[in-house]
Every structure is written in structure tokens, then in C-alpha cells.
Amino acid sequence: xxxxxxxxxxxxxxxxxxxxxxxxxxxxxxxxxxxxxxxxxxxxxxxxxxxxxxxxxxxxxxxxxxxxxxxxxxxxxxxxxxxxxxxxxxxxxxxxxxxxxxxxxxxxxxxxxxxxxxxxxxxxxxxxxxxxxxxxxxxxxxxxxx
Amino acid sequence: xxxxxxxxxxxxxxxxxxxxxxxxxxxxxxxxxxxxxxxxxxxxxxxxxxxxxxxxxxxxxxxxxxxxxxxxxxxxxxxxxxxxxxxxxxxxxxxxxxxxxxxxxxxxxxxxxxxxxxxxxxxxxxxxxxxxxxxx
Numbered sequence: 374x375x376x377x378x379x380x381x382x383x384x385x386x387x388x389x390x391x392x393x394x395x396x397x398x399x400x401x402x403x404x405x406x407x408x409x410x411x412x413x414x415x416x417x418x419x420x421x422x423x424x425x426x427x428x429x430x431x432x433x434x435x436x437x438x439x440x441x442x443x444x445x446x447x448x449x450x451x452x453x454x455x456x457x458x459x460x461x462x463x464x465x466x467x468x469x470x471x472x473x474x475x476x477x478x479x480x481x482x483x484x485x486x487x488x489x490x491x492x493x494x495x496x497x498x499x500x501x502x503x504x505x506x507x508x509x510x511x512x513x514x515x516x517x518x519x
Numbered sequence: 520x521x522x523x524x525x526x527x528x529x530x531x532x533x534x535x536x537x538x539x540x541x542x543x544x545x546x547x548x549x550x551x552x553x554x555x556x557x558x559x560x561x562x563x564x565x566x567x568x569x570x571x572x573x574x575x576x577x578x579x580x581x582x583x584x585x586x587x588x589x590x591x592x593x594x595x596x597x598x599x600x601x602x603x604x605x606x607x608x609x610x611x612x613x614x615x616x617x618x619x620x621x622x623x624x625x626x627x628x629x630x631x632x633x634x635x636x637x638x639x640x641x642x643x644x645x646x647x648x649x650x651x652x653x654x655x
Contacts, residue, residue, distance in 0.1 A: 380571055407570040446570050446579075501621060501649075503568035503579055 380476040381409045383443060385453050385460075386468035390488040391514075395468045403453035405446040407505070409471060412485065412512055413439030438487065438512040441471065447496065447504035457508060461494035469510055487516035520582060520650060521561065523615030528557065537602040538588070547589060554639070555590040555599040567649065580652045583625065586644040593629070593640040600627075600642035607646050621649035 384400035386393065416433035423430075448454055460467060471485040493509040521544065528534055529542045534557070541547075541556035563583040588603055590596035610622050626645040631638045 382571065405570045405572050407568070446568055501623070505568075 377482065378476045380474040380479075381406065382472040382474060383409060383441075383453070384470040384472070385456055386470075387456075388468065390466040390468045393468065395470070395486050398468045400468070400470055401453040401456065402451075403443070403445065403457055404451040405448045405454075407444045407446060409441055409443045411439055411441035412487070412516060415439065436515075438514075438516050440492070440509050440511045441469070441489070442507070442509045444505060444507050447498075447506050454506065457491050457510075458494050458506075460491040461508070464490065466490050466513065469512075484519045485516060486519070487512045488514055520617045520648075520652075523617040524559070524584070527610070527614045528559070531606055533602050533606050537599040547587075555588055555595050557586060557588055557599070557603060559584055559586045562645070566652075574652075577651050579620075580650055582648045582650060584646050584648070586646065588642045588644070589639060590641075591637075591639050593631070596640040596642045597629070600644060604644055607644070610648070618651040619648055620651060621647075623647045 383403040383406050385403055386395070386398035386400050388398045390398075415437050416435070417437070418431045419434045421430045421432060445454065456467075459465075466488050467490070469487055469489045472481050473483040473485070474480065475482055489510040489512045491508060492511045493507075495507045497505045497507070525542065525544055529540070534542070538555050538557045539553070541551060541553060543551075543556065543558045545558065545560045547556050547558045561582060562585045565581050567579050567581050569578065586603060586607070588596050588600040590599060604624065604627070607622055608624065611619050613619070623646065624644065625647050626643075628643040630641045630643065632641060
């Protein structure tokens with residue numbers, strides 16, 4: 374498939390990571406998501422130029438997986454949204470999962486697993502518009518793509 | 520929503536007081552000779568704030584209706600239109616199977632049009648409703 378319209382499902386685990394491994398965790402969907410951005414993969418540049426170098430020399434520092442940012446329509450009955458907001462007020466690491474789906478048949482194109490902590494949760498209630506949320510989950514350690 | 524809105528209009532006490540049983544979907548019957556009368560039709564429907572939870576999960580739709588209040592005298596058309604508009608502005612909650620979360624007056628126009636060698640008056644109200652839609 375050359376191109377695909379974005380469709381994602383975002384999950385948050387019930388257990389506290391990393392004590393509970395993803396394979397042993399139970400996940401709840403963070404519902405009514407309108408957009409997910411991230412992970413934002415990057416590495417700092419470490420310069421290792423020395424007197425024997427002909428040109429400047431670099432290699433990459435440890436990978437920084439960044440964060441995922443997501444927006445959703447506020448669903449007061451959704452367990453995943455409730456847990457994410459609670460976590461924004463506490464120091465709780467969770468197993469987080471993002472499934473990238475083919476919108477034509479909901480088959481899974483890729484699964485992203487990582488441990489993260491909800492760092493930001495911002496609610497918007499504007500009259501005449503749907504109630505929405507903007508949130509950020511910081512990724513810690515490595516993440517896997519399967 | 521059409522049936523729910525029709526039933527709500529036809530059974531609303533204030534609107535019945537203004538137009539009686541003369542509530543029509545789309546166009547007023549040619550044979551109707553009693554006024555004021557109310558005709559209404561949908562003029563647009565759009566899903567708003569779509570998210571990854573697709574239909575048949577509940578979605579929010581913005582639905583636009585045009586309401587025509589028709590009378591022989593302009594005072595009668597305007598009086599009836601005020602009653603209808605006041606009731607529409609207050610409409611919220613579940614009517615039938617439709618969950619109405621928001622109503623908004625988008626436009627009001629006053630017209631006169633020929634009926635044979637006479638004139639009749641028409642007040643047009645354009646209203647938008649935001650509803651939580653599931654299967655219909």
C-alpha cells in the first residue's frame with residue numbers, strides 16, 4: 374500500500390510500568406482521538422573530533438524517543454481518558470500502545486509499544502463546539518515497532 | 520431527525536397555538552387555504568469534529584433546516600414566526616430518538632410573494648442544530 378489515510382487507536386495500560394510488562398498488562402482505549410503526533414525520534418550530535426581528524430567527526434548520542442501528542446473529543450464515559458487525566462496529576466508510568474490501522478478494513482499496519490507518562494492534559498470547552506482535550510505523553514526508554 | 524422534528528413541531532403547544540395542525544414537511548399542500556402555516560425542510564447536514572471512533576459509534580452532526588411561516592397578512596406571519604423561533608431557540612435534549620445538543624438561529628428573512636392577484640407573506644427562519652447521531 375503506497376499511501377494510507379491516518380487511522381490510529383491509542384491504548385493505555387491498567388498496570389504500573391515497568392513493573393507490569395506490556396504482555397501481561399490489560400489495555401483500555403483512549404477513545405475519540407482526533408489526532409496523534411509522534412513519536413518524535415531524535416539524537417543529539419556528539420562531536421569526537423580530535424587532532425588526528427581530517428574533518429569534524431560526530432556520532433549520535435542515545436536516542437531520544439520524544440513524546441506523543443494527542444487530541445480527542447472529550448468523552449466523560451471513556452475509561453482511557455479518565456486514567457490519562459488522573460495520571461497527569463500523578464507520577465505514574467504506563468504501558469502505552471498505538472495501533473496504526475488501515476482505514477479500509479481496520480487491519481493493523483503497525484503497533485508501537487512504549488512506556489510513558491502523561492505530562493500534560495489541557496481541556497477546551499468553547500460554546501458551540503465539541504469539548505476537546507489536548508494531551509502529551511512523554512516516552513521513556515526504548516519503543517518498539519512491530 | 521426528520522420524523523422526530525416533525526412530531527415535536529406538530530405537538531408543541533405554543534406552535535400549535537400559532538399554526539394549528541398546519542405543519543408540513545418540505546412544501547405546503549396546494550389545497551391548503553388556511554393560514555398561518557409552517558413548512559420546513561432540511562437544507563444541509565455535515566458531520567462535525569470527526570474522530571477515529573467512526574460511525575456507528577455516536578457522531579456529532581450539524582443539521583440545517585429552513586422553516587417557512589406563511590400567512591396572508593405580514594403581522595400574522597411575523598407573530599407566528601416569533602412563536603416558532605422562540606420554541607426552536609429553546610429546543611434541546613432528546614426529542615424522539617434525536618439528542619439535540621445545540622440550536623442556533625442562522626438567518627431570518629421576510630418575503631412577500633404573489634398568490635394569484637393577491638400577495639401572501641412568508642417569514643423564513645434558518646436554524647442549525649447540533650445533534651448526537653447514531654443509526655437512523
